[in-house]
Amino acid sequence: MADFYPYKETEEKWHKVWETDHTFKFKNDGRPKYYVLEMFPYPSGYLHMGHVRVYCIGDVLAHYRRMQGFDVLHPMGYDAFGLPAENAAIKNKVHPADWTYKNVNHARGQFKKMGISYDWDRELATCDKEYYKWNQWLFIKMFEKGLAYRKKMPVNWCPSCETVLANEQVQDGKCWRCESKVAQKDLTQWFFKITDYTQELLDGHKLIEKGWPEKVIAMQQNWIGKSTGVEIFFKEADTQAPINVFTTRPDTIFGATYIVLAPTHPQVEEIKKRVEAAKVKEIEEFQAKVKKMDITVLTMVSMEKEGVFTGAYAINPVNGNKIPVWIGNYVLMDYGTGAIMAVPTHDSRDFVFSKKYKLPMILVIQPEGKEIKVEEMETAYEGGGKLVNSGQFNGEENIAAKEKIADWMETSKIGKKKINYRLKDWLLSRQRYWGTPIPMIYCEKCGVIPEAEKNLPVELPRDIEFTGKGNPLETSKSFVNCKCPKCGGAAKRETDTMDTFVDSSWYFMRYCDNKNNNEIVNKTIAENLLPVDQYVGGAEHSCMHLIYARFFTKVMRDMGLIKIDEPFIKLLTQGMVHKDGNKMSKSKGNTVSPDDMIEKYGADIARLFMLFAAPPMFDLEWSDEGVEGASRFVNRLWRKMIENMENIKKINGDYEYATLTDSQKKLARKVHQTIKKVTKDIEVEQQFNTAIAGMMELYNVFSATELEVNKPNEAKLLKFVTSNFTLLLAPFVPHFAEELWERQGGTGSVFFQKWPIADEKLTVEDSIELVVQVNGKIREKIQVAMNTSQLETEKIVFASERLKEWLVGKEIVKKIYVPNKLYNIVIK
RNA sequence: GCCGGGGUGGCGAAAUGGCAGACGCAGCGGACUUAAAAUCCGCAGGGCCUUACCCGCCCAUGUCGGUUCGAGUCCGACCCUCGGCACCA
Numbered sequence: 001m002a003d004f005y006p007y008k009e010t011e012e013k014w015h016k017v018w019e020t021d022h023t024f025k026f027k028n029d030g031r032p033k034y035y036v037l038e039m040f041p042y043p044s045g046y047l048h049m050g051h052v053r054v055y056c057i058g059d060v061l062a063h064y065r066r067m068q069g070f071d072v073l074h075p076m077g078y079d080a081f082g083l084p085a086e087n088a089a090i091k092n093k094v095h096p097a098d099w100t101y102k103n104v105n106h107a108r109g110q111f112k113k114m115g116i117s118y119d120w121d122r123e124l125a126t127c128d129k130e131y132y133k134w135n136q137w138l139f140i141k142m143f144e145k146g147l148a149y150r151k152k153m154p155v156n157w158c159p160s161c162e163t164v165l166a167n168e169q170v171q172d173g174k175c176w177r178c179e180s181k182v183a184q185k186d187l188t189q190w191f192f193k194i195t196d197y198t199q200e201l202l203d204g205h206k207l208i209e210k211g212w213p214e215k216v217i218a219m220q221q222n223w224i225g226k227s228t229g230v231e232i233f234f235k236e237a238d239t240q241a242p243i244n245v246f247t248t249r250p251d252t253i254f255g256a257t258y259i260v261l262a263p264t265h266p267q268v269e270e271i272k273k274r275v276e277a278a279k280v281k282e283i284e285e286f287q288a289k290v291k292k293m294d295i296t297v298l299t300m301v302s303m304e305k306e307g308v309f310t311g312a313y314a315i316n317p318v319n320g321n322k323i324p325v326w327i328g329n330y331v332l333m334d335y336g337t338g339a340i341m342a343v344p345t346h347d348s349r350d351f352v353f354s355k356k357y358k359l360p361m362i363l364v365i366q367p368e369g370k371e372i373k374v375e376e377m378e379t380a381y382e383g384g385g386k387l388v389n390s391g392q393f394n395g396e397e398n399i400a401a402k403e404k405i406a407d408w409m410e411t412s413k414i415g416k417k418k419i420n421y422r423l424k425d426w427l428l429s430r431q432r433y434w435g436t437p438i439p440m441i442y443c444e445k446c447g448v449i450p451e452a453e454k455n456l457p458v459e460l461p462r463d464i465e466f467t468g469k470g471n472p473l474e475t476s477k478s479f480v481n482c483k484c485p486k487c488g489g490a491a492k493r494e495t496d497t498m499d500t501f502v503d504s505s506w507y508f509m510r511y512c513d514n515k516n517n518n519e520i521v522n523k524t525i526a527e528n529l530l531p532v533d534q535y536v537g538g539a540e541h542s543c544m545h546l547i548y549a550r551f552f553t554k555v556m557r558d559m560g561l562i563k564i565d566e567p568f569i570k571l572l573t574q575g576m577v578h579k580d581g582n583k584m585s586k587s588k589g590n591t592v593s594p595d596d597m598i599e600k601y602g603a604d605i606a607r608l609f610m611l612f613a614a615p616p617m618f619d620l621e622w623s624d625e626g627v628e629g630a631s632r633f634v635n636r637l638w639r640k641m642i643e644n645m646e647n648i649k650k651i652n653g654d655y656e657y658a659t660l661t662d663s664q665k666k667l668a669r670k671v672h673q674t675i676k677k678v679t680k681d682i683e684v685e686q687q688f689n690t691a692i693a694g695m696m697e698l699y700n701v702f703s704a705t706e707l708e709v710n711k712p713n714e715a716k717l718l719k720f721v722t723s724n725f726t727l728l729l730a731p732f733v734p735h736f737a738e739e740l741w742e743r744q745g746g747t748g749s750v751f752f753q754k755w756p757i758a759d760e761k762l763t764v765e766d767s768i769e770l771v772v773q774v775n776g777k778i779r780e781k782i783q784v785a786m787n788t789s790q791l792e793t794e795k796i797v798f799a800s801e802r803l804k805e806w807l808v809g810k811e812i813v814k815k816i817y818v819p820n821k822l823y824n825i826v827i828k
Numbered sequence: 829g830c831c832g833g834g835g836u837g838g839c840g841a842a843a844u845g846g847c848a849g850a851c852g853c854a855g856c857g858g859a860c861u862u863a864a865a866a867u868c869c870g871c872a873g874g875g876c877c878u879u880a881c882c883c884g885c886c887c888a889u890g891u892c893g894g895u896u897c898g899a900g901u902c903c904g905a906c907c908c909u910c911g912g913c914a915c916c917a
Contacts, residue, residue, distance in 0.1 A: 004866095215832050215911085222831060222913050229917080247917060260917090305915070330915040340917045348829090349915055422916060539911080612852070613840060617833095619910090621840060625853050633852085636867090690842065693851035700851090771847050776898040778847060802884095816897055822846050826897045 005638035007602030011735045015112060023749050024117040026073045033529055034070035036062040037508055039537030039545070040077045043103035044084050047110045049577045049584055049610075049622065050538075052594045056607045057574055057616050057688070058536040059116045063731035064682050066117070067755040073529055075511040076111060076118040078104050080127035081500045086434045089466040096434040096466075100127055110594060114603045115735055117751070122511045126503035127434070131510065133457035134520040135502055136439035140450040141559055143440070147193045150448065155427065157185035162470045163431040164189070184291070190429040190438060190496065194551050198224060198421045201550055204566055211570035213617070216542045223543040225422025230406045231337060232415040234259060236267075237313040237322050238274070243267055246336030246420055249343065250405045251398040254390040255364035256341035257354070258324045259314050260307060262333035263287045268310065271325070275311035282308050283327065290329045305330045305353045316341075317414035319391060328353065336420055344380065351380035364389050365398050426548065428499040433464060433472035435497030443484035443491040452485035458493070471495050504545055505552040508532050508567060520561060531564045539573035546571075572686055575619035584622065592622055604733035605631045611688040611732055633696060634736060640703055641722060641740055647709040648719040649745040655716035657762070664717060667705040668762060671724050674698040675758040678728050688732070695728060719744070724756050772797055773824040774806045790817045797823050
């Protein structure tokens with residue numbers, strides 16, 4: 001009967017020790033710090049495998065740095081505000097707070113069972129009033145600096161839930177909760193002025209590009225959407241009223257044959273006052289039609305371009321041409337100026353539109369080689385060429401002319417160079433209960449003013465009945481009615497709460513000083529602990545959370561609270577966990593419960609499988625057989641490691657390499673090679689699967705090597721192998737390694753041992769198999785000593801009988817020698 | 829349409845321009861066992877040659893071309909797939 005690794009007792013034992021010893025506490029003892037952070041979870045019931053995966057990845061990195069002598073800060077908390085808690089309240093009549101804290105407790109239990117090396121003294125939940133107080137404090141500071149403001153805007157509105165929805169909560173034009181059709185509604189909402197930082201958010205990428213996946217930076221750039229162009233000042237022909245358009249193609253200005261306004265453009269209302277009744281009716285019918293349609297974003301692309309002529313004309317400022325002003329469904333009010341100049345010859349959208357409504361076209365770019373005739377065009381020509389019909393710019397290369405025309409427009413005051421961004425200000429108010437109350441007060445006398453700092457936090461009231469109708473906070477009289485902090489008169493509170501992305505935009509700073517009741521974070525402490533050296537999380541947060549957190553960092557820096565420019569030096573984005581080819585999810589019914597896994601195999605085996613099955617950034621395909629495999633490896637290793645444990649406990653001193661047998665030498669070298677490989681795989685490649693594969697190879701060599709423990713030198717070698725192997729295993733299978741470390745007589749926790757360093761000399765083999773090729777094809781393999789000279793190698797190569805067959809009667813053209821690798825003979 | 833990944837055995841995956849498939853899973857054969865499980869040992873990309881074996885050869889990293897003594901890796905075109913953005917002017 002084979003021995004099995006007693007995972008249950010071992011894991012329980014070490015959990016207790018780690019807890020009582022505060023093994024993973026940030027010591028603050030002056031060693032260099034290393035801050036490892038994984039994105040904290042939303043505590044919706046149970047942690048799933050996707051969570052477990054991120055935390056295991058982060059834990060490997062935390063343990064590794066710890067063993068390298070860093071004082072590691074590795075905290076965990078809960079992103080605890082959000083809609084699911086409120087939905088549970090509506091459905092099951094539990095208070096969101098009770099529901100949430102129950103889940104938090106369960107999640108904490110799961111973390112502890114996984115044995116992740118957190119500093120539990122730093123735990124926080126964003127729904128704690130000690131936490132959200134600082135959300136409110138920050139909000140007020142931002143309000144004072146003009147970075148938080150109120151504006152009326154069309155927003156997504158669910159008529160059934162009676163609440164505003166975030167863009168990401170609108171799916172196919174329907175509410176994610178009740179599936180009713182989402183409408184647009186003009187509402188006054190709170191915004192953060194993230195657009196003040198747009199260019200810095202782009203520039204900041206330079207500071208982090210070495211540590212972040214290229215993909216995430218590209219996604220952020222895409223999201224921010226910088227485009228450089230010119231705003232051109234058109235004027236209405238009759239009234240001289242300005243109509244500004246934004247274009248990235250000033251080189252095509254002479255080809256503009258009409259203007260298209262967004263249906264909601266303010267100038268449309270002005271035009272309506274002047275045109276005849278039939279026209280007004282036509283315009284209004286079109287406006288109504290577009291308003292009804294514009295919500296289902298997905299259909300936008302395929303939607304047919306439509307428009308109506310407004311009856312008004314504009315003057316093209318470059319040539320005085322009188323061109324019609326249209327409104328169209330393909331022009332968006334919230335990008336650029338909400339108006340475009342249409343150049344049908346060189347823009348595919350304008351081309352389609354003008355064909356449909358038989359609008360005129362002027363060609364202004366003629367490509368090299370083939371002459372284009374307007375009458376024969378079937379699509380817009382969007383390539384380059386020489387300008388024609390373009391006044392003084394005729395004959396210029398269009399690309400070069402862009403800048404020239406822009407300059408000319410600026411000097412002749414008919415346009416202005418402009419940079420446009422896709423990024424909008426951040427709408428942060430929500431008409432929901434389970435979030436941070438926005439700490440603003442409406443006083444009839446004093447206006448909109450912030451709550452006094454000494455009165456923070458503005459606490460969420462308990463006296464709420466959750467019906468799913470309306471804004472819950474509005475129903476609490478004790479909450480709404482308050483005193484004006486300025487004049488002391490009766491006033492009303494803001495009843496909207498903050499988007500939960502606010503909570504997660506600075507939580508990593510609060511971990512540094514989570515118990516501070518006087519400051520959001522102490523300046524000196526923040527200076528010592530920030531930034532986060534290694535962040536781990538899902539790529540799905542590339543554009544929301546990771547941009548918001550960068551924004552907050554810059555805002556807080558400008559407030560003098562912290563000194564860093566970027567919050568996360570290195571970012572690792574891990575792939576999703578799949579099963580049977582699908583994303584693991586409750587709705588697909590293909591979930592695997594972490595609790596069950598831990599029960600059946602223990603935490604270490606579950607970890608080992610997940611780290612081995614795929615590199616962190618790949619999606620991971622779950623495999624029950626794979627877990628079995630990991631389990632077999634751990635048990636095999638266990639047997640091998642404890643086999644002679646008692647005998648080596650008392651052994652001290654280094655083994656002597658020279659007197660070992662060949663296979664023992666091979667084992668010694670393998671240890672050094674594995675140290676080198678595992679170190680590189682963790683630190684450079686962040687590829688844990690190959691690190692584990694390397695350790696499996698080490699096991700294979702280890703188990704194939706005969707060692708006699710009663711021979712002192714061999715016992716010393718065994719001790720060397722065992723201890724180094726244990727150290728390498730520690731970040732991956734922490735309980736297992738801690739137990740082995742204790743059993744071999746190690747002192748202290750394995751996590752405070754020095755990470756081993758490979759002896760370079762011993763990482764190389766003493767002889768290698770040299771590949772001999774003829775014309776690039778392998779024809780022979782020869783065993784030669786390491787670093788055999790080219791001359792010596794040649795002698796051996798040409799002595800080969802087998803090779804002679806290939807060379808007979810041929811002329812040798814060239815010989816290529818790659819030391820310790822290959823010898824290639826090129827023949828004719 | 830634009831941007832960014834990715835396409836390698838039955839499967840998850842490895843490979844500073846230098847032996848493709850490390851490591852593992854599943855599979856097959858054997859040992860142990862009354863038997864099975866567990867464990868241990870061994871085989872293992874496809875094809876051809878061969879009675880069979882060894883040996884040997886040929887073909888193989890999405891497709892087609894190129895650079896190179898040599899390409900999974902570099903270059904060009906294309907196909908498929910995943911993710912993001914998308915009437916953004």
